[in-house]
Amino acid sequence: MLSLPQKRILAIxxxxxxxxxxxxxxxxxxxxxxxxxxxxRGFDPSTATDFRSGRTMSFVYDNLVRFDVGTELxxxxxxxxxxxxxxxxxxxxxxxxxxxxxGNNITASDVVYSFTRILLPKTTSPQSWLxxxxxxxxxxxxxxxxxxxxxVIKNDSTLVIRINEPFAPFIQYxxxxxxxxxxxxxxxxxxxxxxxxxxWNLESWERDxxxxxxxxxxxxxxxxxxxxxxxxxxxxxxxxxxxxxAGNLDMLDVxxxxxxxxxxxxxxxxxxxxxxxxSLYYVGMNCSRPPxxxxxxxxxxxxxxxxxxIIEVLRFGVGIPASGPVPPxxxxxxxxxxxxxxxxxxxxxxxxxxxxxxxxxxxxxxxDAEMYHVxxxxxxxxxxxxxxxxxxxxxxxxxxxxxxxxxxxxYYLSWFADYPDGExxxxxxxxxxxxxxxxxxxSNAEIDSIIDLIQALPATPKREELIALANRxxxxxAPWVFLWYxxxxxxxxxxxxxxxxxxxxxxxxxxGWYKEL
Amino acid sequence: MKxxxxxxxxxxxxxxxRDPAAxxxxxxxxxxxxxxxxxxxxxxxxxxxxxxxxLNQPPGFRGEVIHFRYQPELPLQMVAVRxxxxxxxxxxxxxxxxxxxxxxxNQLIGKTQKEWVSNHRYWLGTDNFGRDVxxxxxxxxxxxxxxxxxxxxxxxxVGLLLGAVAGYYGGWRETIIMRFTDIMxxxxxxxxxxxxxxxxxxxxxxxxxxxxxxxWPGMAxxxxxxxxxxxxxxxxxxxxxLGFSKWHIxxxxxxxxxxxxxxxxxxxxxxxAIMAEASLSFLGLGAQPPISSxxxxxxxxxxxxxxxxxxxxxPGIAIAITVFGFNLLGDGLRDALDPxxxx
Numbered sequence: 001m002l003s004l005p006q007k008r009i010l011a012i013x014x015x016x017x018x019x020x021x022x023x024x025x026x027x028x029x030x031x032x033x034x035x036x037x038x039x040x041r042g043f044d045p046s047t048a049t050d051f052r053s054g055r056t057m058s059f060v061y062d063n064l065v066r067f068d069v070g071t072e073l074x075x076x077x078x079x080x081x082x083x084x085x086x087x088x089x090x091x092x093x094x095x096x097x098x099x100x101x102x103g104n105n106i107t108a109s110d111v112v113y114s115f116t117r118i119l120l121p122k123t124t125s126p127q128s129w130l131x132x133x134x135x136x137x138x139x140x141x142x143x144x145x146x147x148x149x150x151x152v153i154k155n156d157s158t159l160v161i162r163i164n165e166p167f168a169p170f171i172q173y174x175x176x177x178x179x180x181x182x183x184x185x186x187x188x189x190x191x192x193x194x195x196x197x198x199x200w201n202l203e204s205w206e207r208d209x210x211x212x213x214x215x216x217x218x219x220x221x222x223x224x225x226x227x228x229x230x231x232x233x234x235x236x237x238x239x240x241x242x243x244x245x246a247g248n249l250d251m252l253d254v255x256x257x258x259x260x261x262x263x264x265x266x267x268x269x270x271x272x273x274x275x276x277x278x279s280l281y282y283v284g285m286n287c288s289r290p291p292x293x294x295x296x297x298x299x300x301x302x303x304x305x306x307x308x309x310i311i312e313v314l315r316f317g318v319g320i321p322a323s324g325p326v327p328p329x330x331x332x333x334x335x336x337x338x339x340x341x342x343x344x345x346x347x348x349x350x351x352x353x354x355x356x357x358x359x360x361x362x363x364x365x366x367x368d369a370e371m372y373h374v375x376x377x378x379x380x381x382x383x384x385x386x387x388x389x390x391x392x393x394x395x396x397x398x399x400x401x402x403x404x405x406x407x408x409x410x411y412y413l414s415w416f417a418d419y420p421d422g423e424x425x426x427x428x429x430x431x432x433x434x435x436x437x438x439x440x441x442x443s444n445a446e447i448d449s450i451i452d453l454i455q456a457l458p459a460t461p462k463r464e465e466l467i468a469l470a471n472r473x474x475x476x477x478a479p480w481v482f483l484w485y486x487x488x489x490x491x492x493x494x495x496x497x498x499x500x501x502x503x504x505x506x507x508x509x510x511x512g513w514y515k516e517l
Numbered sequence: 518m519k520x521x522x523x524x525x526x527x528x529x530x531x532x533x534x535r536d537p538a539a540x541x542x543x544x545x546x547x548x549x550x551x552x553x554x555x556x557x558x559x560x561x562x563x564x565x566x567x568x569x570x571x572l573n574q575p576p577g578f579r580g581e582v583i584h585f586r587y588q589p590e591l592p593l594q595m596v597a598v599r600x601x602x603x604x605x606x607x608x609x610x611x612x613x614x615x616x617x618x619x620x621x622x623n624q625l626i627g628k629t630q631k632e633w634v635s636n637h638r639y640w641l642g643t644d645n646f647g648r649d650v651x652x653x654x655x656x657x658x659x660x661x662x663x664x665x666x667x668x669x670x671x672x673x674x675v676g677l678l679l680g681a682v683a684g685y686y687g688g689w690r691e692t693i694i695m696r697f698t699d700i701m702x703x704x705x706x707x708x709x710x711x712x713x714x715x716x717x718x719x720x721x722x723x724x725x726x727x728x729x730x731x732x733w734p735g736m737a738x739x740x741x742x743x744x745x746x747x748x749x750x751x752x753x754x755x756x757x758x759l760g761f762s763k764w765h766i767x768x769x770x771x772x773x774x775x776x777x778x779x780x781x782x783x784x785x786x787x788x789x790a791i792m793a794e795a796s797l798s799f800l801g802l803g804a805q806p807p808i809s810s811x812x813x814x815x816x817x818x819x820x821x822x823x824x825x826x827x828x829x830x831x832p833g834i835a836i837a838i839t840v841f842g843f844n845l846l847g848d849g850l851r852d853a854l855d856p857x858x859x860x
Contacts, residue, residue: 312614347588
């Protein structure tokens with residue numbers, strides 16, 4: 001094996017020209033520089049469905065509430081809030097000193113405008129589900145009304161939101177990127193110029209090049225320490241690593257392949273951090289038609305995959321074998337064991353299900369090389385017991401439509417938490433109302449009723465138990481091949497101080513980070 | 518003295534054999550062809566058997582694996598082992614993650630423990646799934662040659678037919694065919710290839726059809742030019758005077774006399790097609806996993822360039838050698854088949 005410096009030379013040689021020609025001011029103390037693998041969609045919160053755009057929204061917008069380091073909600077534009085006993089009325093008290101970028105005060109009517117905007121048909125926001133539980137929201141969605149009757153302005157700083165029935169996760173919805181409060185005065189160019197109030201304001205955006213933010217000097221809350229934030233769009237993992245080593249990035253999302261090299265490196269190991277992703281990878285199986293409507297076959301698929309070895313070897317030890325849909329950090333100690341690697345059992349189940357000669361099937365996949373990589377190992381695992389899986393690589397849009405239409409027998413996908421609640425890993429994925437129309441056509445009345453209960457209950461130990469129960473029941477029904485809960489790994493420059501990981505993707509605002517050369 | 522009359526093909530062969538560059542090309546091409554043909558015999562390992570624990574190991578690496586199949590008709594399994602114990606008919610092995618698995622004796626490949634468990638040498642290292650790069654390279658030669666030859670042949674057949682007809686008959690036939698060729702030339706080749714392959718489910722069949730489809734116009738243009746010059750020659754006029762049909766004259770007298778440059782173009786076309794297949798497979802539009810194609814090998818290897826450069830390097834060198842070989846051979850053929858080139 002080559003040592004890291006040797007590898008560095010190898011990597012940098014072909015890139016030297018590239019790097020030399022576009023190197024920014026090296027180690028600029030006033031500027032925090034990070035990299036994204038691809039550009040964001042824009043600054044309109046209504047379209048922020050992807051991870052990167054969502055994350056970026058929180059730099060330039062404020063929500064009523066937001067997530068802090070872990071799963072706890074903290075006040076943001078709302079100083080305080082109350083929930084009525086019956087769980088259907090939320091009263092928010094807004095802070096009076098919050099200003100938009102253009103200097104206007106943020107009032108309750110701005111909140112109503114922002115939420116209604118997501119619901120209006122002409123916005124065509126894929127995130128309208130965030131607000132469709134508010135009284136009167138369905139009429140706005142259908143174009144029958146212009147105003148949402150459940151959004152009531154008491155005065156400039158008091159807002160009441162009524163929802164149709166008790167729904168505990170609702171308050172967490174309000175911390176999501178698309179629930180950002182926008183300034184109607186600047187709405188026209190919102191796609192390219194943020195119309196918000198966040199701790200960072202956009203300085204310039206060169207598509208597929210870089211996005212530069214400047215500190216919002218009139219921010220009402222915690223101001224960022226760094227005067228500027230530069231996000232460089234670097235699509236190649238190798239380029240990102242080389243740029244980090246050259247000191248041109250302050251933080252690097254370490255590609256899995258390189259984890260051991262960084263982690264065990266005498267210099268960098270010290271600056272290496274693991275982050276919980278609150279997500280999982282899985283293979284969805286269409287449960288409503290042959291062959292995977294047979295639970296034995298679904299279990300065989302699970303038993304045949306050697307998760308441990310794949311994680312250890314191909315993912316370089318990154319990730320935990322999945323035992324059910326809900327990640328361990330949201331399960332509060334109710335862990336179960338994952339499906340063990342047991343090819344003989346998979347073979348027996350296949351025989352019982354009437355496939356003594358195995359079967360042929362196709363697995364749909366869209367995404368990057370790292371995702372594709374592990375699939376070849378699983379393909380080999382399945383083939384070892386006679387399940388011959390053909391991998392079908394397709395474009396993301398084709399893939400998404402096919403999954404929605406229930407076309408694939410198998411598909412490989414991941415799920416990232418929108419908000420830190422086990423419910424987010426249950427209802428959108430396994431409730432028959434969702435799964436039968438959008439996902440792998442799984443329907444189980446008992447599981448549906450448990451999920452309904454969870455949604456109605458506020459955060460209590462009883463609710464935790466129900467989440468654990470739903471997780472166990474889904475695990476037993478095996479509608480997916482549960483793969484792993486991944487982790488992210490980052491390495492930072494020695495001069496970067498105040499580094500802190502956040503559990504939820506849009507909680508990170510880099511406000512406490514600074515550089516000391 | 519009696520003058521010996523030699524056939525032009527024989528002259529060409531002798532010329533070719535005296536051209537050192539062409540010999541080198543021929544040797545390279547023969548090596549690759551042999552490697553492809555004999556892959557099942559000379560490949561040290563199953564090209565698709567993964568030993569995950571051995572991933573990204575450098576050339577020359579040695580490792581101990583147990584061989585078995587869960588059932589006779591199922592694929593070969595290879596697992597890196599720490600320890601193997603025999604309990605009569607039952608065999609227990611411990612893998613690198615310290616997990617113990619049980620197998621039945623009849624699932625193992627071979628009769629004695631020496632055969633079940635063997636110490637392999639990976640001459641060219643292992644890839645990102647712990648597969649033997651050498652074996653994959655050898656099997657990959659088959660894919661490259663198959664695609665190269667079938668795509669070029671397709672291009673040859675179509676180009677030769679249309680070019681000959683256009684050149685010989687002229688008139689509206691020529692106009693239609695040559696305008697269509699011009700249109701085809703208007704498209705950027707690689708982009709057009711990507712377009713065609715992306716429109717279908719990716720497979721090798723689509724790849725060679727697409728390459729053939731994109732490359733025939735060159736062949737057609739070449740053929741037409743040749744036919745136009747040959748058809749004015751005296752022996753063609755003589756054939757006309759003798760009253761042979763146009764069709765007969767075209768295929769029996771004209772085409773055979775146009776073949777020399779076409780053969781050269783065909784040889785060079787194979788090199789081009791191999792490159793095109795590699796490019797498409799590199800982009801994920803060609804050979805689908807786990808089939809080992811050189812382009813696909815480079816593509817997967819590029820993510821490991823910092824850690825395991827040999828995964829991409831080996832097929833890269835193989836492509837270079839093959840293309841170089843075909844080019845040298847093509848050049849040699851050109852010199853040998855051109856009667857105006859004197860030594």
